[in-house]
Amino acid sequence: MRPFLRIDEHLTLHLARHELAEAVFRAVDENREYLRPWLPWVDDTKSVDDTKTYIRESMQHNSEGTRLTTFLLRGEEVVGSIGVVHFSKDHRKCEIGYWLSENLQGQGMMTSTCACFIDHLFRTKDLNRVEILVATNNNRSRALPPRLGFQSEGILRQALLIYQKYHDIELFSLLRSDWQSAK
Numbered sequence: 525m526r527p528f529l530r531i532d533e534h535l536t537l538h539l540a541r542h543e544l545a546e547a548v549f550r551a552v553d554e555n556r557e558y559l560r561p562w563l564p565w566v567d568d569t570k571s572v573d574d575t576k577t578y579i580r581e582s583m584q585h586n587s588e589g590t591r592l593t594t595f596l597l598r599g600e601e602v603v604g605s606i607g608v609v610h611f612s613k614d615h616r617k618c619e620i621g622y623w624l625s626e627n628l629q630g631q632g633m634m635t636s637t638c639a640c641f642i643d644h645l646f647r648t649k650d651l652n653r654v655e656i657l658v659a660t661n662n663n664r665s666r667a668l669p670p671r672l673g674f675q676s677e678g679i680l681r682q683a684l685l686i687y688q689k690y691h692d693i694e695l696f697s698l699l700r701s702d703w704q705s706a707k
């Protein structure tokens with residue numbers, strides 16, 4: 525299947541599709557303990573049927589243009605995901621989210637994946653602003669937006685509730701003008 529985007533020689537992004545369900549579930553299942561502190565849906569992903577439901581809903585959102593869910597593959601293996609979790613067409617902005625398998629951290633893979641994905645968004649969508657929201661104690665994720673030229677706009681207090689615990693979140697943004705001047 526042709527990739528949605530090619531990141532490099534080994535990594536490709538693929539739009540959500542039914543055939544990926546088993547591989548996506550495997551990646552989540554193998555990384556359960558590491559993903560769950562930051563991603564509220566992990567505990568609800570108990571079986572491949574849950575992932576099939578998620579993929580079906582994602583395909584629906586992708587076709588309606590209300591979200592854009594893609595999975596990161598290294599060869600045939602699913603090793604992460606990046607997507608637009610919310611589009612605000614009225615304000616020409618969107619929010620993106622991502623995760624990567626634990627054993628591939630620390631190599632810049634998600635930074636290069638985000639860079640490609642954001643580049644695609646600005647090139648193909650009528651967007652003025654991309655946002656990333658990160659729990660302030662999620663140190664690895666918090667390091668990512670500044671690497672991509674995002675600016676920090678402040679802290680939203682107790683804006684995220686995961687497993688009955690509130691987290692402060694930091695709001696980062698990249699404007700189309702920032703993206704253009706960095707090219």
Ligand SMILES: CC(C)(COP(=O)(O)OP(=O)(O)OC[C@H]1O[C@@H](n2cnc3c(N)ncnc32)[C@H](O)[C@@H]1OP(=O)(O)O)[C@@H](O)C(=O)NCCC(=O)NCCS
Pocket residue numbers: 558559562563621622623624625628629630631632633634635636657658659662664665667668671
């Ligand atoms: C957030 C997450 C994707 C970050 O993964 P990551 O591997 O740290 O991020 P990157 O792939 O961009 O890699 C950056 C690391 O690679 C290193 N690196 C090596 N080569 C690099 C390159 N060419 N470019 C950028 N970084 C590079 C960086 O120094 C950094 O390592 P360090 O933190 O040890 O200094 C990952 O920790 C994750 O999935 N966490 C769980 C889910 C989650 O929190 N999602 C986000 C919710 S907001």
